[in-house]
Amino acid sequence: xxxxxxxxxxxxxxxxxxxxxxxxxxxxxxxxxxxxxxxxxxxxxxxxxxxxxxxxxxxxxxxxxxxxxxxxxxxxxxxxxxxxxxxxxxx
Amino acid sequence: xxxxxxxxxxxxxxxxxxxxxxxxxxxxxxxxxxxxxxxxxxxxxxxxxxxxxxxxxxxxxxxxxxxxxxxxxxxxxxxxxxxxxxxxxxxxxxxxxxxxxxxxxxxxxxxxxxxxxxxxxxx
Numbered sequence: 189x190x191x192x193x194x195x196x197x198x199x200x201x202x203x204x205x206x207x208x209x210x211x212x213x214x215x216x217x218x219x220x221x222x223x224x225x226x227x228x229x230x231x232x233x234x235x236x237x238x239x240x241x242x243x244x245x246x247x248x249x250x251x252x253x254x255x256x257x258x259x260x261x262x263x264x265x266x267x268x269x270x271x272x273x274x275x276x277x278x279x
Numbered sequence: 280x281x282x283x284x285x286x287x288x289x290x291x292x293x294x295x296x297x298x299x300x301x302x303x304x305x306x307x308x309x310x311x312x313x314x315x316x317x318x319x320x321x322x323x324x325x326x327x328x329x330x331x332x333x334x335x336x337x338x339x340x341x342x343x344x345x346x347x348x349x350x351x352x353x354x355x356x357x358x359x360x361x362x363x364x365x366x367x368x369x370x371x372x373x374x375x376x377x378x379x380x381x382x383x384x385x386x387x388x389x390x391x392x393x394x395x396x397x398x399x400x401x402x
Contacts, residue, residue: 199301206308269371
């Protein structure tokens with residue numbers, strides 16, 4: 189139990205707190221695009237949390253999970269923005 | 280939980296960068312609740328995706344380089360990917376939001392091409 193491990197755990201806790209901070213906007217957000225934005229922010233926070241996990245466990249395998257989360261977040265945001273813009277995802 | 284023992288300078292660098300990145304993410308997520316208008320809020324995930332992501336990627340590069348004993352730059356793939364996708368999703372969301380706000384005849388930020396619109400806009 190070193191100071192370094194405590195600092196990484198604190199960063200992980202801060203990131204979870206940040207994910208919790210996006211929840212009110214996701215639930216009550218006045219418009220649909222607010223909810224999409226909150227979901228995008230939550231995806232980014234989850235990706236950063238996954239990278240902190242890769243430092244804590246000293247395992248580079250978590251980077252692939254982080255890359256996957258980033259990819260899915262981008263595809264989801266782009267698809268939902270397209271749906272809000274045109275009413276259809278693929279035309 | 281960490282099995283590797285890093286030298287002190289590497290621990291300080293990695294810890295500071297990771298903490299900075301997490302703090303930036305927290306500030307941006309808290310601003311999502313605090314800022315009043317959508318067109319102000321739309322920039323916040325972009326800050327997390329550039330500054331926060333770059334700090335975390337630099338920390339990972341230092342960590343894995345010191346751990347492996349040679350230069351390891353594979354985490355930079357995530358930073359490159361984010362630098363491509365974040366502007367795209369931000370512009371997509373902004374255009375969709377502009378379209379919907381104009382359709383509902385709400386006031387939107389003035390266009391920079393067409394200065395005939397009023398410069399004042401409220402939420």
